[in-house]
Amino acid sequence: MISDADRDFFEREGYLILKGFFDYQADILPIQRAIHGVIGRVADRHGVVIDRREFTPDSFDSGYDDLLRADRAYAGEVYDLVKQIPAFLRLISGQQSDDLFRAIRRTDLSGIGANCYGIRIDNPNEDKFRSHWHQEFMFQPQSIDGIVFWTPLIPITQDLGPVIILPKSHKDGLCTYSKGTTYAEKQGAYQIGIHDEDKVIASYEHIQPLSEPGDLVLMDFLTIHGSGVNRSDRSRWSIQTRFFNFNDDVGMRIGWKPSITRGVDVEAIFPENFVEVE
Numbered sequence: 001m002i003s004d005a006d007r008d009f010f011e012r013e014g015y016l017i018l019k020g021f022f023d024y025q026a027d028i029l030p031i032q033r034a035i036h037g038v039i040g041r042v043a044d045r046h047g048v049v050i051d052r053r054e055f056t057p058d059s060f061d062s063g064y065d066d067l068l069r070a071d072r073a074y075a076g077e078v079y080d081l082v083k084q085i086p087a088f089l090r091l092i093s094g095q096q097s098d099d100l101f102r103a104i105r106r107t108d109l110s111g112i113g114a115n116c117y118g119i120r121i122d123n124p125n126e127d128k129f130r131s132h133w134h135q136e137f138m139f140q141p142q143s144i145d146g147i148v149f150w151t152p153l154i155p156i157t158q159d160l161g162p163v164i165i166l167p168k169s170h171k172d173g174l175c176t177y178s179k180g181t182t183y184a185e186k187q188g189a190y191q192i193g194i195h196d197e198d199k200v201i202a203s204y205e206h207i208q209p210l211s212e213p214g215d216l217v218l219m220d221f222l223t224i225h226g227s228g229v230n231r232s233d234r235s236r237w238s239i240q241t242r243f244f245n246f247n248d249d250v251g252m253r254i255g256w257k258p259s260i261t262r263g264v265d266v267e268a269i270f271p272e273n274f275v276e277v278e
Contacts, residue, residue, distance in 0.1 A: 001099050001100055001103040002103050002104060006018070007103075007104055010104060010220070012168070013167045014167055014168060014171070014219065014220040014222070014223035015165050015167060015218060015219045015220065015225075016217075017211065017215065017218075018215065018216045018218070019214075020214050020215060021100075021214065021215065021216035022091065022151060022213075022214045022215075022216065023214070024214045027090075027214070028091075028151075028153065028214055029057060030087035031085060031087045031088050031153065031239075032055075032060035032213075033055055034082075035060050035061060035119075035153075035237075036060045036061070036062070038078055038081050038082055039061065039063045039064050039067065039078055040052060042067060042074055042077050042078050042081070043063055043066070043067060043074075046067075046074055048066060048070045048071075048074065049066070050062075050063030050067065051063055051066055061154075061234075061235065061237060064078060064121075065234075065235070068123060068235075075121070075123075078121070082119045083117070083119055091239065092112065092117050092149070092239065092241035097149055098110055098243070101149075101243040101245075104147065104218075105147070105245050107246070107247050108247070109246040110244070110245060111142065111143075111243070111246055112241060112242065112244075113140050113142040113146075113242055113244055113258055115258055115261045116142070116258070117240060117242065118239075119153070119238070119240075120236070120238050121236070121237055122161065122227060122230050122235060122236040122238075123230065123235045124230050124232055124233055124234065124235065125231065126230070127229065128185075130226070130227040130229070131226055132182075132183055132186075132190075132226050133194055133224055134224070134225070135170075135175060135194075135222050135223065135224055136221040136222075136242060137174060137222055138177060138266055139192075139260050139266070140244075140260075141251075141264065141269060141270075142242070142251055142256045142258070143221070143246070143248035143250065143251030143256065144221060144222065144248055144250040145220075145244075145245050145248050146220075146243060147219065147220060147221065148218065148219040148220075148221070148225075148240060148241075148242050149217075149218060149240065149243065150216070150217040150218075150219065150240050151213070151214070151215060151216050151217065151238065151239045152211050152213055152237065152238045153237035153239065154213065154234070154236065154237050155211075155212050156210050156236070156238075157210065157232070159230075160228070160232045160234070161227065161228025161229045161232075162208040162209060162228045163208070163225055163226070163227060163238075164207070164225060164226050164228050165206075165207050165208075165209070165217075165219060165223060165224075166201065166223065166224040166225065167204065167205050167207060167223075169204050169222070169224040170221075170222035170223040170224075173222065174273050175194045175224070175273070176194070176195040176196075176273055177270075177273055178195040178274065178275050178276070178277045179191050179193075179267065181193060181277050182197055190260075192260075192267075194224070201224070204224065208228055221244075244256065254269055
């Protein structure tokens with residue numbers, strides 16, 4: 001399932017890229033085909049005329065940008081609906097991924113947190129909704145040894161804004177955070193940001209790995225990362241899920257909390273990791 005060298009690299013660097021981990025024909029293509037269908041149904045529902053091309057792997061998202069231009073709420077409807085595609089749900093909870101997580105973490109009991117998976121659609125030049133610098137554990141406090149599974153649905157080129165990873169940042173533990181400062185314009189708990197962010201981020205190497213549909217990027221729950229800047233003319237489509245370890249002592253102590261999108265108060269759970277800023 002995973003070589004000793006790959007496990008050692010992940011433990012040392014806090015990330016790992018597995019090329020061709022998923023079978024494109026069996027795992028990725030059915031998701032793309034279903035997304036194509038969802039876009040068409042949403043357009044029909046709202047009476048929007050879209051550039052409706054026949055399905056191909058390269059044009060599975062044709063018409064999405066027409067919906068986005070017509071009304072952002074229509075694009076938001078697509079965003080919510082594609083998370084309900086059975087082929088997507090099969091991929092994120094597949095035996096292969098579960099086996100990989102348990103092999104890396106040497107555990108016999110894994111979980112997928114509530115509200116901790118989805119298909120991200122990062123639209124061109126839409127920086128307001130870009131995922132800012134963070135460690136997954138602060139926003140998904142299930143177990144401190146959790147792992148983010150990230151795979152693209154389109155070939156990721158530099159202009160699409162690959163995910164930015166800070167190798168070895170997991171070695172320094174959970175960062176200190178503040179709320180309502182750098183990200184005061186964001187909603188709710190997403191106002192939380194790393195305290196003294198610029199200084200922290202500057203202290204690590206930055207990498208932006210390119211990837212293809214079927215590749216899998218793994219990130220430790222403590223590895224600092226953020227979305228790249230999409231300056232292309234196409235939305236960036238990617239799949240994320242988060243596995244956690246039921247046997248982790250920290251997760252057990254706090255009760256394997258769900259995502260902050262479920263209303264979890266992480267400031268109350270980790271008071272020692274928050275500072276008040278005037």
